[in-house]
Amino acid sequence: MKLRQFAFIATLMTAASIAGSGAPPPGSTPANWPATNEVVDLNGLRNIEFGDTEDELTRRGILRTDLDGCGPTLTGHDTVSPVFVETKLVLLWAGDPMRTPEGITAGSPVDQVWSRYPTVTRLPAPQGTHRLDGLLARTGDRAYLFLHDGRTVQKTIAGYADWARRLFDEGAGPC
Numbered sequence: 001m002k003l004r005q006f007a008f009i010a011t012l013m014t015a016a017s018i019a020g021s022g023a024p025p026p027g028s029t030p031a032n033w034p035a036t037n038e039v040v041d042l043n044g045l046r047n048i049e050f051g052d053t054e055d056e057l058t059r060r061g062i063l064r065t066d067l068d069g070c071g072p073t074l075t076g077h078d079t080v081s082p083v084f085v086e087t088k089l090v091l092l093w094a095g096d097p098m099r100t101p102e103g104i105t106a107g108s109p110v111d112q113v114w115s116r117y118p119t120v121t122r123l124p125a126p127q128g129t130h131r132l133d134g135l136l137a138r139t140g141d142r143a144y145l146f147l148h149d150g151r152t153v154q155k156t157i158a159g160y161a162d163w164a165r166r167l168f169d170e171g172a173g174p175c
Contacts, residue, residue: 038077040094040158041101042142045077050142050159054087083159083167091159091167100144100156108153110135113146120146123168134168136161 044050048062054072057063063082065072074080079095096106102116113120113135123134123145132147132154143161145168146153157164166172 038098039101040080040092040098040156042139042144042158044089044092044158045074045080048074048077048082048089048092050089050091052089054084054089057082057089083163085163089159090163091157094156094158098156100158104144104146104153104156106153106155110146110148110151110153113137113148113153117144123165126171129171131171136165136168 081093083091117137125131
């Protein structure tokens with residue numbers, strides 16, 4: 001893994017997320033979200049699962065590696081960045097409008113994370129850095145990592161818990 005590149009991309013993605021994200025409109029609930037808003041859960045996305053290989057996703061036409069950018073992209077998922085380790089999908093960086101099944105997305109209040117995931121672990125960013133604090137909501141070997149500014153969620157990362165924690169500890173990003 002290229003940790004310096006990860007940290008640089010994480011900083012860029014966080015800045016982009018902060019600039020382009022907002023809270024859901026008042027009265028917005030999962031029942032009235034537009035159908036185009038997909039859900040990222042602890043298994044992955046619709047027809048994309050953690051543990052899938054790069055070759056398998058490429059063969060199915062889901063993973064594109066021929067584009068310029070920091071890494072492979074998922075067809076039809078412009079706001080999701082996959083993270084592969086030893087060719088296996090381990091994490092998904094999910095931007096707005098992607099939501100967890102519990103309705104957490106970029107722009108959700110941190111209090112909402114605590115109410116929907118009461119056993120989250122608080123992960124403070126290292127002092128003197130420009131990194132965001134995190135909340136790790138772990139279920140077995142999977143977890144959501146919610147990066148936040150103290151008020152609202154700025155980015156959601158889903159996948160294997162150990163990789164989410166490692167990503168946070170190293171300040172890495174999706175590339």
